[in-house]
Amino acid sequence: MLTTEEKHQIEHEISLVPTRKAACIEALKIVQQNRGWISDSSLAEVAEFVDMSPAELDSVATFYNLIFRRPVGRHVILLCDSISCYVMGYETIRDHLYSTLGIKYGETTEDGRFTLLPNACLGTCDCAPALMIDNDLYRNLTVEQLEEILNKYT
Amino acid sequence: MEKPLTQHIVPSRKPLSLKEYEAVGGYASVRKILQELTPTEVQNLVKDSNLRGRGGAGFNTGLKWSFVPMGPDAPATKYLVANADEMEPGTFKDRVLLEGNPHQLIEGMIVAAYAIQANISYVFLRWAYKLAAKEITRAIAEAYEAGYLGKNIQGSGYNLEMHLHTGVGRYMCGEETALLNALEGKRANPRAKPPFPQVSGLYGKPTIVNNVETLCCLPHIINNGAEWFKGLSRSADAGTKLFGVSGRVKTPGCWELPMGTTIREILEDYAGGMQEGYLFRGLLPGGASTDFLVEEHLDLPMDYGSIQAAGSRMGTGTMIILDDQTCPVGFVHNLQHFFAQESCGFCTPCRDGLPWVERLLLAIDKGEGRPEDMLALEFHTKYLGPGNTFCALAPGAMEPLQSALKYFREDFEQHIVEHHCPWSTVWQPSI
Numbered sequence: 001m002l003t004t005e006e007k008h009q010i011e012h013e014i015s016l017v018p019t020r021k022a023a024c025i026e027a028l029k030i031v032q033q034n035r036g037w038i039s040d041s042s043l044a045e046v047a048e049f050v051d052m053s054p055a056e057l058d059s060v061a062t063f064y065n066l067i068f069r070r071p072v073g074r075h076v077i078l079l080c081d082s083i084s085c086y087v088m089g090y091e092t093i094r095d096h097l098y099s100t101l102g103i104k105y106g107e108t109t110e111d112g113r114f115t116l117l118p119n120a121c122l123g124t125c126d127c128a129p130a131l132m133i134d135n136d137l138y139r140n141l142t143v144e145q146l147e148e149i150l151n152k153y154t
Numbered sequence: 155m156e157k158p159l160t161q162h163i164v165p166s167r168k169p170l171s172l173k174e175y176e177a178v179g180g181y182a183s184v185r186k187i188l189q190e191l192t193p194t195e196v197q198n199l200v201k202d203s204n205l206r207g208r209g210g211a212g213f214n215t216g217l218k219w220s221f222v223p224m225g226p227d228a229p230a231t232k233y234l235v236a237n238a239d240e241m242e243p244g245t246f247k248d249r250v251l252l253e254g255n256p257h258q259l260i261e262g263m264i265v266a267a268y269a270i271q272a273n274i275s276y277v278f279l280r281w282a283y284k285l286a287a288k289e290i291t292r293a294i295a296e297a298y299e300a301g302y303l304g305k306n307i308q309g310s311g312y313n314l315e316m317h318l319h320t321g322v323g324r325y326m327c328g329e330e331t332a333l334l335n336a337l338e339g340k341r342a343n344p345r346a347k348p349p350f351p352q353v354s355g356l357y358g359k360p361t362i363v364n365n366v367e368t369l370c371c372l373p374h375i376i377n378n379g380a381e382w383f384k385g386l387s388r389s390a391d392a393g394t395k396l397f398g399v400s401g402r403v404k405t406p407g408c409w410e411l412p413m414g415t416t417i418r419e420i421l422e423d424y425a426g427g428m429q430e431g432y433l434f435r436g437l438l439p440g441g442a443s444t445d446f447l448v449e450e451h452l453d454l455p456m457d458y459g460s461i462q463a464a465g466s467r468m469g470t471g472t473m474i475i476l477d478d479q480t481c482p483v484g485f486v487h488n489l490q491h492f493f494a495q496e497s498c499g500f501c502t503p504c505r506d507g508l509p510w511v512e513r514l515l516l517a518i519d520k521g522e523g524r525p526e527d528m529l530a531l532e533f534h535t536k537y538l539g540p541g542n543t544f545c546a547l548a549p550g551a552m553e554p555l556q557s558a559l560k561y562f563r564e565d566f567e568q569h570i571v572e573h574h575c576p577w578s579t580v581w582q583p584s585i
Contacts, residue, residue, distance in 0.1 A: 016317060017338075017339070018357055021339055022337075022338050022339040022357075023339060024339040025322060025336070025339050026339075028322070029322060050339075059341060060339065060340060060341055063324065063341040063342065063498075064321075064322035064323050064324050064342075065322070065323035065324055066281055066322040066323035067322050081488075081583060082243040082244070082442075082488070082492055083243045083244050083438075083442055083474055083485070083488050083489055083492070084243070084244050084400040084401060084474055086480075086484070086485070086488045086581065087400075087401045087402065087474070087475070087476070087477070087480050087485070088400075088401070088402070091581075104585075105584060118583065118584075120241065120243065120323075120325065120492055120495070120496065121241060121242070121243040121244065121245070121442075121492070122282050123240050123241065123245065123246045123248075123249050123280065123282060123283065124246055124249070125243075125244050125245070125246045125398070125400035125406070125472070125474070126246060126398060126399070126400050126406035126407045126408060127406070128400060128406075132282065135284045136284075137282075137284070137285075
């Protein structure tokens with residue numbers, strides 16, 4: 001069930017656009033913000049609320065990179081793997097994250113703390129390599145900084 | 155040297171508040187158009203300034219606007235959208251403007267919206283730009299409070315609403331018709347043209363989508379005139395341009411310089427030349443979807459015409475450098491992986507062709523390539539080229555590939571003949 005607060009927030013988004021459907025991406029963002037990801041039942045609830053079939057809403061949800069249709073950890077690490085970060089050696093950062101966290105792309109640590117995902121260009125190419133954790137951007141990364149960065153997230 | 159777009163941007167400092175921005179002349183262009191200029195006069199002034207779209211395509215901005223229906227018979231609802239979905243790999247110029255001076259963008263959007271008589275506007279912002287989202291939200295609220303947005307702006311009778319929309323990540327959203335689908339809550343597939351968005355865009359209403367940097371030029375053109383804007387440039391294309399450099403240079407960054415500044419000046423005087431131990435081999439002049447240029451092109455001026463004449467495109471004007479210690483096959487494979495991943499899958503050549511290209515490049519990089527793979531790659535550069543796909547994504551993807559096959563052919567062939575990567579670096583995206 002969508003919470004009262006979720007419904008309230010989604011209704012506000014609907015008020016800004018001509019049809020209920022047009023607010024569906026905003027609705028998915030609101031629900032994901034609260035629940036971490038979009039489960040099948042969350043998807044069905046949102047679909048009903050914005051007058052769409054679950055299948056149609058899923059076609060939208062799965063199109064976008066940042067709507068998670070599988071559970072993620074408490075913090076999501078998005079590591080840029082595009083061209084400038086490639087030239088500047090992001091692979092050493094990736095390999096260090098693999099060994100420190102014991103996970104690979106698409107996986108979540110056993111304690112549910114981190115999910116690691118590759119991400120397309122973060123638009124900070126003059127400060128490559130770069131990654132984001134939740135809303136925080138880290139740039140000019142070196143392997144030495146990673147421990148301190150990861151320790152900020154519990 | 156005048157730097158109108160970045161003159162009030164200091165990277166270590168918060169962007170100007172509305173009061174501070176007004177104190178340095180901000181929003182003067184809004185008062186000027188509302189008091190002195192008709193929408194058509196604004197359109198003509200911008201057309202005369204020869205401002206060309208800074209998102210990559212380089213279409214004359216005033217001309218683009220002129221296709222919007224005007225006058226009493228035009229639809230009552232029209233839209234203006236700022237394309238702030240910066241996601242072209244290697245591109246980070248709009249971030250500078252969004253984070254550094256959001257009021258300049260809002261001012262430019264008011265000018266553009268007035269010129270086409272739009273009453274609703276959106277900033278379509280990339281999700282990753284969290285700081286920009288915060289600053290734009292604050293700036294929009296300030297602009298409403300000061301009467302630059304909302305009803306009856308500055309007592310003129312003109313109304314304009316402005317909303318911030320942040321995306322959820324997909325390169326396709328940068329294509330203007332796909333962006334409109336995303337704004338409508340749909341998959342970001344591109345739309346068939348015609349009808350063009352100027353006539354039938356967001357929710358079927360006349361819509362203009364302009365790039366952030368394009369919009370930021372507008373207040374300065376209104377305040378200083380078309381001739382002044384042309385005079386900023388060192389070439390036939392008007393204005394200044396935000397140029398960027400990333401890769402193994404000493405001081406990567408982004409600088410506002412006269413249009414027509416040579417590649418060599420940007421690389422050597424601003425980016426500081428190559429890092430110790432690295433040699434220059436080539437560059438993509440304006441993002442991932444532009445053709446390689448090499449040593450012989452370094453004295454070319456960065457403007458639309460000169461770069462096009464050399465077989466590439468100025469694109470976004472943010473260059474990516476290929477150095478001698480980076481494998482060209484890996485470099486191109488990385489680009490093609492991006493395009494294959496970001497293809498919307500709507501049309502077959504792009505959906506099926508790009509993953510095939512990606513697999514061929516991986517095989518070549520691993521030393522498992524066959525001589526005939528070179529022909530298969532060349533085949534793709536033609537069949538995924540202009541005219542064969544629904545939008546510009548796949549043709550854009552083929553630009554760095556076709557030019558790599560031209561300029562770095564020996565490197566590709568060496569991989570195939572020697573059955574291994576001479577750099578011993580095989581890039582594998584999912585490992």
